[in-house]
Amino acid sequence: MAQAPQLPIVQLAQPRIVVLGAGFAGLQVVRSLRHVKAEILLVDRHSYHTFVPLLYQVATAILPPQAIAYPIIEALRGHKNTQFLVTEIREINFTAQQVDTENGSIPYDYLVIATGSQSEFFQVPGAQDYGFPLRNLQHALRFHQHFLQTIERIQREANPQPLEIAIVGGGATGVELAGSLAELGRRPPPWLGGVRVQIYLIQGGASLLPDFAPRLRQYTLKRLQQLGVTVLLNHRVVQVSETRLELMNGCVIETSTVLWAAGVRAALPLMSPPAQTVGRKKLPVDPTLQWQGAENVYVIGDSAWLKQTRGLAPEALQQGRKVAENLQRQLQGKAPKPFHYFNKGRMAIIEAKSAIAEIGPIKLTGWFPWLLWLIIHWFYLPGAWPRGVVLVSWWQTYGRGRRFLSQRLFFHPRD
Structure with a gap:
């Protein structure tokens, strides 16, 4: 089982791949590298992975918080080459090739930045x-x-x-x-x-x-x-x-x-030397998802700016798989390949039994895309227990008109 190490971390003979952020993109990179001969270190400030598409259902009392918060240590069960560290990232030092955290410094051979996004308030007072x-x-x-x-x-x-x-x-x-x-x-x-x-x-x-x-x-x-x-x-x-x-x-x-x-903008840590950002404070990347100017640094998810991407969960998952593939190619002395997003369509739920979907030329409205939305999100939930909780909760809400009241869930003290 993956374990959270105690710093300082000793450099091993195998190359070290450090992944910052355990969202959709970062976690997908790690899971896709489970059989690679390298030391994988996943770093995140939370001890759990949040299924962000269902956040609004926790906020509006449809789901309990436990349904969308999955312990990362469980997600990495069986990953013998992976360690997980809960800590705050203070700075990335590209010159020294290390990540400075509140618990110490972590050297890396390859770095994946997938630190997600934060709300953009557009300087509106209050x-x-x-x-x-x-x-x-x-x-x-x-x-x-x-x-x-x-x-x-x-x-x-x-x-x-x-x-x-x-x-x-x-x-x-x-x-x-x-x-x-x-x-x-x-x-x-x-x-x-x-x-x-x-x-x-x-x-x-x-x-x-x-x-x-x-x-x-x-x-x-x-x-x-x-x-x-x-x-x-x-x-x-x-x-x-x-x-x-x-x-x-x-x-x-x-x-x-x-x-x-x-709106949202990238949630990037401090970087030395300072990096130039574009758009919503994102780092520009090459088609291979490598940060421009660094062959051993990848940027994905909401942290990356790449033409014709919108920061959706399916994009993050596909980017995570492509970065894992490119890292394996680099470890074998091969050149990385460019990322091509396969658009499976987009959906939005409006209310019970009402949603919209756009899948290529097909446009859907009503109960069928609503049911499809539920099935797809349920399928992508990590773990059997969250799926069971979500299924019961949806039955209570959409079938019986009931919603959860105050729910409590205890996390790491920093949360």
Whole structure:
């Protein structure tokens, strides 16, 4: 079984491949290298892998957090050439070929940077202080707790007002959050206690889900409006405070609950010498996924900038497999091969029994892509136990109209 080593780590005779980040991309690299004759070291600040596509379901009380947090030590069971280290990354020193962490320095022969992304607040005043991002499990739990506490506060009021929730960003995350929260009004659980929920979905562009075909965008807009969601297109947020959200046109939404799903940027550690970034603070890479200027450094997932990629989970998984293949080629004295993304399509869930899918020229709406969305995400969940929990939870939510209340899960103290 993979074990977390104690630093300092002694350099072995075999080449060392250090992978930073245990998200979809980083974990896929490690799993694809399990039989390679090299020392593999996976580094992450969390002791668990988060299944990010289902974060919104934890935040909106569909799933318990245990369902999407899989212990990395279990994911690496049987990997005899792999070690796992839970620590904070302080800096990457490319000149010395080492990674400096809070527990010491780790030398490397090959490095894979897959440190993921973080929310982009676009310098909107108050957005980072009062908005709720949704990039990791702690974000989901924080919003979940705030949501329940706000409901309890409203229930104690003499003249209860509706719970107004503003969601900033009309991409897949914003749409999924809006649909899931709006469903509470259609099938209110007992713990809602009669509190009415009003959802605002604010999009800076002219349409929701801009990466999808126009017909699918229109279907999404119509379904959300039928659920009672107030969709504001071509509206930009200029300020967020503890009790309100202000738009560029002067409109004000009185709310203490703002979900921020407007954008992301790469979450890169400090680098020496400093590296030039592009786009959303990403590192530009060659077609082989090697960082420009370094043959032994790969950058993948949300950390990498490569033309015609969108930072989706399927892309990260395919990039992870290609990097593992290229590392094996380099260890054999062969040249790396370029990465080519095979687009299997894209999907977005709107509400129970309603989703959209775009698979090549095929455009789907309604219950069938919703069922397909559930099956695909269930299949990619790591481990049998999470799959069982998710299956039961979906049956409770979509079949019986029940949702989980406060759930607790204990992690590493740093979390």
